[in-house]
Amino acid sequence: MAFFKFNNIRIAGIACTVPTNVVRTESYKPIFGDEEVDKFIKMTGVRSSHRTSEHQTCSDLGFTAASKLLEKKGIKAEEIGAVIFASHSPDYRRPSTAFILQYRLGIPREAVCYDISLGCSSLVNGIQCVASMMQNSEDISKALLFVGDTAGKSVNANDRSSAMLFGEAGAVMLFEKSNEPCNSINTLLRSDGSGFKYMIVPGGGFRFLHAPESPVMCQDGNPRSLHNSFIQGTSVFTFTIFDVPRVIKDFWSKTNTTVDDYDCYAFHQANLYILKQIAKKTKIPMEKLPITLDRYGNTSGASAILSLCDKYGDCRENQTINVMTCGFGIGLSWGCSSFDINTDDILPILEDDTVFTEGVFTDPNQLYSKI
Template identity: 75%
Template structure:
């Protein structure tokens, strides 16, 4: 069992940003028909989502969130000893987007920076990785930046995905403390046998120059090899059985019950799945913030988006105990528990800015000008 427990490390703050562009789910009625869209909204709970512009990335949104968080906390970029970017939506195939964020934020050269390629479980795995680094080093403060722009890889007429995804960037600040009661626990699992359940088959180094011919797939949706494929039945089965098992094992390992938690910040897969998970684990659904209706499925940023939505504008300052859970593409599952002061939870920011310097449309832009 890959169970992790870290003392003297706390979650010192979270923030997120979403694009300003709103997409109403009802706007798809002209494409898919009234009945299909109404049925989709009832099942998933998605009534509206946010989408980035052509050249905006989740690192742009993560940058805005990180800037706001560091400013709120009064922390200089020079104090950050590690930055991990955990996402399936990098700025480039290479280099790692973490280096771009290091440069933009002004984080020192002494810091450790790298990417981890993960989607829906990115927050939990990112936390666990950074906490492990901090636990065995002299690093006192670190950032985990997560998020995805999954909508960019969806074929426009794919009914299974076109209306589902929202886009966001989020950041978490971890900090070493002298208080032994500051504790983070995490349980992580992986099942590579499901690597085909959610996949973009083309564009990687297995099939770099994949055909972009449009194919009618067995589920009745058109796609190319450069688009997202989701095997709905397999994903549903995995979430309904494996995720509740993960939660129950975590509760057993930590000797806790659902009543010990104030908030369940779960990956916003879809509304029906979340209700089923809550029912199977006896989690009070009222303590599970839902943001699907306004922001869609925001992948690895889901948990932070949900926390910022519920507590970001709350004037009542208190310490809450959070269970966060991410599950999906990989297949990867992760669950974590931590405490956070609601004063360290920032509201959701809207942003349309892009990193103009990073927009390279001609190779000659790469040469340094003297």
């Protein structure tokens, strides 16, 4: 069992940014028809989402979130010892997006920076990675974990199963070493590579670099090219309603906790029906499981942080809450984490359309200019 317990490390702050552009799910009725859209809304709960512009990326959103968070906390960039970017939406095929964030934020060259290629489980896996790094380093006292995706950019616009589902967001989590023995982070992770085809963008990687761009009609009646997102709905649904409740119960058993020990369940916002099924099988009260996909869609790895920012970002009670988060999806990959956080360290959801124009290249000769 891949269980991890980290002592004397705390989550010192979280923030999340979405673009200002709002797409209403009902706006798809001219494309898919009233009946299809109404059915989709009822099943998924998604009534609107936020979408990025052509050149805006997940790191742009994360940069805004991190800048605001560090400003609020009074933390200087030179205090950050690690930058980890966990996402399936990098700025470039190479280099790692973490380096761009390091450069933009002014984080010193002594910091460690790299990417983790993960989607909906990026938060729980990222928590394990950063906490483990910090616990085994004498020098890293503060670190930033970036998560999120711009999944809508890889969806075929005429794919009724996915075009209305995804929202886009970028989130950041600040880690800090603590002298308080009560500060601990627990994580339980699982993986199943036999489901690699269940959620996939098969073209554009180095196995099929020059895959055809033209779409074909798939067996489920949706057009897609090999460069588009593909979701095998039935297999994904079966995975989420059986394996996810099991890992939640195993996590409670391993940590000697129960459903009542947590103030908030910040779960990946896959769709409303799946969340209700998970809650039913684990007896998690829905009032403890904040829902944000109705307004923001499925925002992949950022969705748990987005939900915390939505629920507690304007809280004035200055209370410490015990949070359990759960991520599950592409890979297949899933897991749980728990941590305490003060509500004063949770920022409200930010909206921003900033694009890192220095990183937009339309001509290879632009790369010869010095930074």
